[in-house]
Amino acid sequence: MPEPIPNPTANSSAADGPESVWTHRGYRMRAGEFNTAMVHFYRGEVQRSNTWRLRLDSTTNWAVVTTGAVLTFAFGSVSNSHVVILISFLLVWLFLVIESRRYRYYELWTLRVRLLETDFFAAMLTPPFAPHPEWATRLADSLLTPEFPISQLEALGRRLRRNYIWIYLILGLAWVVKLMLHPTPADSLERFFSRASIGFISGHVAVAGVACFFLVIFLIAILTAGLRAAAGEVLPQSEMMEMSNGLLQNLASAASHVLPEDLPFRSRQKHLAIIITGKPDEVSQQLLSFLNRGVTALEGKGMYTGQARAVLLCAVAPTEVAHLKALVYRVDEHAFVVVNPTEEIWGSGFSNLEPSWKRPLQPRKKSQPKSSSS
Known part of the structure; x- marks a missing residue:
């Protein structure tokens, strides 16, 4: 228990200073008591995240x-309507929305657990055998002003890729099989569309609606693959999982080039790499040749060694970070690489830096008829 110190003197505070880490209303907590409090706090947060x-x-x-019950009913009799499978699409979507909201709460509690694991416990096992200087501030911010660490869109896409995409594939395949087999096997495509009709809604419209629904969920799954703010999600370790995850991110990057720039899917598309090296020309040549990325060099000086250093700035995609580190290490093993996520990058080769109110003043429309006529 913390010991009360009603009137601490200068000598007593100096004697207990190295041992105490927290003082409040005349009570002084020692290092062992602080560690015990952190252990109990860690156990509580683990229990909350498990819940x-x-x-x-x-x-x-x-x-x-729900999927199993609906499919059992739909295929239980040839007279049962295929509409129950379409209704299950909406029910599963409702479950997905509920689960994505719960996933955001789960990530909030898991973020605190990961902060204690990576910046407190793990820091005690590696030099300099001390907690990270910023872990207490981040943990206190999470306790004082709790905020969801991930967005609703990222949570929706993550749960969709992990579980619900397979449920929807089963439902979609079952719906097609139901229309092809019941009441009798369909012998033509026209009969298939006629069976897909729902009351006054024609079969072509129903099939088009289902196709659009699947297109939307696949776009959500692909375009949110690059959002990786989830702290509690364990990253894949196997090569196959890394390849599939990289494929989704490449598809998301390719799709972002044909979408409007103000969509929320396009967040965190670029990282700013800061490279401190003594071989700026060789490193820049590697980045220009293999990554095809522009590099800006700034002159600097290492204050510890007193030697001249160059600071290189390079904007890369999240999927290019590992390649960038390998290229830098190939040239300079003693270089430093710092990668920071950026909100937006404006300028030539990126988003248009020109203000939107000023764009109509540019004679772009006048030059188009000249190029077309020529």
């Missing part, structure tokens, strides 16, 4: 049970 993890599993179980 919300179980809540995530429960919504997935609801979706699986």
Whole structure:
């Protein structure tokens, strides 16, 4: 228990200074008591995150049970309508929205657990055997002003890729099989479309609606693959998982070039790499040749060694960070690489730096008829 110190003197505070780490209203907490408090706090946050993890599993179980019940009813009799499968699309979507909201809460509690694991406990096992200087501030900010660490869109896409995309594929395949087999096997495509009709809605419209629904969920799954703010998600370790994850990110990057710039999908598309090296020309040549990225060099000086250093600035995609580190290490093993996520990059080769109110003043429309006529 913390010991009360009603009137601490200068000598007593100096004697207990190295041992105490926290003082409040005359009570002084020693280092051992502080570590005990952190251990109990860690256990509590782990229990809280496990509770919300179980809540995530429960919504997935609801979706699986609903899918199984709907398919059993739909294929139980040839007279049962295929509409129940379409209704299950909406029910599963409702479960997905509920689970994504729970996933955001789960990430909030897991963020605190990961802060303690990486910046407190793990820091005690590696030199200099001390907690990270900023971990207490980040943890205190999370406790005083809790905020979701990930957006609703990222949570929706992550749960969709992990679980619900497979449920939707099963439902879509079952819906097509239902129309092809019941009440009798369809012998033509026209009969298939006629069976897909729902009341006054024609079969062509129903099929087009289902196709658009699947297109939307696949776009959400692909375009949110590059959003990686989730702290509690364990990153894939196997090469196959890394290849599939990289494929999704490459598809998201390719799709972003044909979409408007103000969509929320296009956040965190670039990283700013800061490279401190004594071989700026060789490193720049590697980045220009293999990554095809522009490099800006700034002159600097290492204050510890007193030697001249160059600071290189290079904007790269998240999928190019590993390649960039390998290229820098190939040239200069003693270089430093700092990678920072950027909100936006404006200028030539990136988003248009010209203000939107000023763009109509540029004679762009006048030059188009000349090029077309020529």
